[in-house]
Amino acid sequence: MTVERATLADVARRAGTSTAVVSYxxxxxxxxxxxxxxxxxxxxxxxxxxRPDRAARALRRPRRWRHxxxxxxxxxxxxxxxxxxxxxxEARARDHLTLIGNTGYDPEREIEFASAFxxxxxxxxxxxxxxxxxxxxxxxxxxxxxxVWVHNNRDPVRxxxxxxxxxxxxxxxxxxxxxxxxxxxxxxxxxFAAGDVEHGDRETVxxxxxxxxxxxxxxxxxxxxxTPAGAYRxxxxxxAAGDPFDGVVIGTYxxxxxxxxxxxxxxxxxxxxxxxxxYDADTANPYAPQILTAVQQPIDEIAxxxxxxxLAASAAEAPAPMAVRLAIGETCGC
Numbered sequence: 338m339t340v341e342r343a344t345l346a347d348v349a350r351r352a353g354t355s356t357a358v359v360s361y362x363x364x365x366x367x368x369x370x371x372x373x374x375x376x377x378x379x380x381x382x383x384x385x386x387x388r389p390d391r392a393a394r395a396l397r398r399p400r401r402w403r404h405x406x407x408x409x410x411x412x413x414x415x416x417x418x419x420x421x422x423x424x425x426x427e428a429r430a431r432d433h434l435t436l437i438g439n440t441g442y443d444p445e446r447e448i449e450f451a452s453a454f455x456x457x458x459x460x461x462x463x464x465x466x467x468x469x470x471x472x473x474x475x476x477x478x479x480x481x482x483x484x485v486w487v488h489n490n491r492d493p494v495r496x497x498x499x500x501x502x503x504x505x506x507x508x509x510x511x512x513x514x515x516x517x518x519x520x521x522x523x524x525x526x527x528x529f530a531a532g533d534v535e536h537g538d539r540e541t542v543x544x545x546x547x548x549x550x551x552x553x554x555x556x557x558x559x560x561x562x563x564t565p566a567g568a569y570r571x572x573x574x575x576x577a578a579g580d581p582f583d584g585v586v587i588g589t590y591x592x593x594x595x596x597x598x599x600x601x602x603x604x605x606x607x608x609x610x611x612x613x614x615x616y617d618a619d620t621a622n623p624y625a626p627q628i629l630t631a632v633q634q635p636i637d638e639i640a641x642x643x644x645x646x647x648l649a650a651s652a653a654e655a656p657a658p659m660a661v662r663l664a665i666g667e668t669c670g671c
Contacts, residue, residue, distance in 0.1 A: 343385035351381035405433045405647060406454035406462040410442050410538065414591060415619035416634065417465060420487070423640035424463065431648060433460065442536040444469035444491075448476065455480045461647035463487060466538055470494045485647040487639060489540040499643045501634040502658035503541050507548020509663050510586045510614040510632050515552055518612050518670050520584030524557040524575070525549045526568055526596050527588025537563035542588040545616065549586050557582060561592060568592035572599035581605070587615040593629055597668070608670035618664065628666035635659050 349356045354374060361370050362378045370378070381387075405428055409417040425435045436459060438450035447469040454462060455476060461483040464473060470492030477484040486498045514520040528534050529543035542563065550556050559575055561567040568587070575582075576599065587596050593615045600611050607613055607627060618631035638659055665671045 343387045345387075347385055348378065348381045348387050351385060352377045354378065403433050404436055404457065404459045405644070406436045406438070406451070406459040408438050408440050408447060408450055408462070408464045408467075410440055410466040410468075411591075412437065412439055414617075415621070416590060416617035416636070419621075419636050420465060420640055423637055424644055427640055427644050431644070433648070440466070440468060442466060442468045442538065444472070448472050451476055455482055461485070463643050463647055464490070466541075467491055467494075468536070483647050485643050487643045489538065489544075491540060499639055499646065499656070500658060501639070501661050503544035504548040505658070506616060506632040506634075506661045507545035507550075507586070508552055509548070509661060510545070510616070511549040511552035513614055513630070513663055513669060514584040514586070514612055518584065518608075520612055522555075522557065522582045523549075523553050523584035523586060524559050524582040525586045525588060526559045526561060526572060526592055527563060528560040529588075530560075533560050534563050538589055539563070545586075545588055559585075563589055563592060565592060565595035567595070569595035569599045572596050573603065576600070576603040576605070582611065584612045585614075587613065590615060590617040590619070590629075590631070593618075597627070597629075607668050612670050613668040614663075615668075618666065620664070627668050630666040630669035630671070631664055632661050633664045634661055 345356045345359050348359050352359065354377070358370055358374065359378055361368050362375055407421065407424055409421055412418050412421055421437060428435050436454050436457065438454070440447040440450060447464070447467065451462060451473045459482060462477055463485050465487040467473060467486055467490035470486065470490045471494065474484060474494050486494060486496060488498065488500045490498055511523060514523050525546055527542040527546070529539040529546060533539070546558070559571050561571045585596065587593050597607060597613060600607055605611055613630065615629050615631045617634060618629040642656060
């Protein structure tokens with residue numbers, strides 16, 4: 338059963354006055370109201386449990402704030418959390434507030450958030466790590482809302498992705514272990530086939546694996562589902578098999594803790610026995626037991642370019658994949 342909400346006219350009738358007077362009380366003017374009449378109006382508001390229609394009020398007022406939608410796989414991961422922070426600050430400087438949804442790389446959740454954001458009247462949508470690109474693009478095209486893809490996209494879409502050069506990132510990580518630290522048996526941790534990973538950043542991992550494979554002499558691929566538990570289990574099994582490796586490239590930051598724990602639980606030392614390089618380390622936390630040597634993306638530049646494109650509704654080609662850098666920590670042996 339739907340309960341009808343009280344209207345301005347209902348309040349005016351209860352207070353024995355006009356809707357204009359009720360409006361003056363609610364809005365603090367523009368005309369004065371006597372204390373006695375104000376008390377009657379306030380009592381009527383309370384008795385009827387009156388709530389203003391904020392959507393209608395927003396339509397009548399000049400708008401300072403507009404809204405942009407932002408979909409990310411998991412705001413808890415340092416890469417995506419930092420990216421959200423940069424986009425939010427940049428958007429606010431341009432009089433836009435950010436609506437944020439965590440998709441978990443779930444196609445159904447992505448389209449659910451996108452539909453809700455479109456219905457709320459967003460000016461544009463930024464999708465980080467798209468898992469349902471074709472459907473989300475079609476939704477925004479029908480609503481005439483600009484959309485920008487960031488980091489990666491599971492489906493082919495018309496526009497390029499704004500993001501880093503993940504193949505180069507794979508090359509950089511593997512070359513550091515092979516050329517700088519003379520590691521001869523370097524493994525790669527992370528799956529990217531549909532059978533390995535249902536909801537995860539498998540497109541990025543595939544590109545990083547491509548860069549890794551171009552450097553190492555013999556590929557050693559430890560397939561996982563990209564979860565911490567999956568990485569721990571797969572690495573422990575490999576080490577227990579009696580064919581150890583002396584270096585490892587971890588395909589995603591989310592697997593780093595599981596991989597490193599598996600190594601130390603096997604009685605091996607990082608970096609003495611196994612040197613480790615990962616990706617997208619948490620630069621805001623310098624107090625971890627070991628600081629991960631990691632390839633880092635230019636998050637500030639990615640955020641700035643993505644937001645500029647979505648607010649300008651630019652149809653121009655996205656920039657080429659952006660340069661990455663290696664940040665030396667404590668896990669590679671430098």
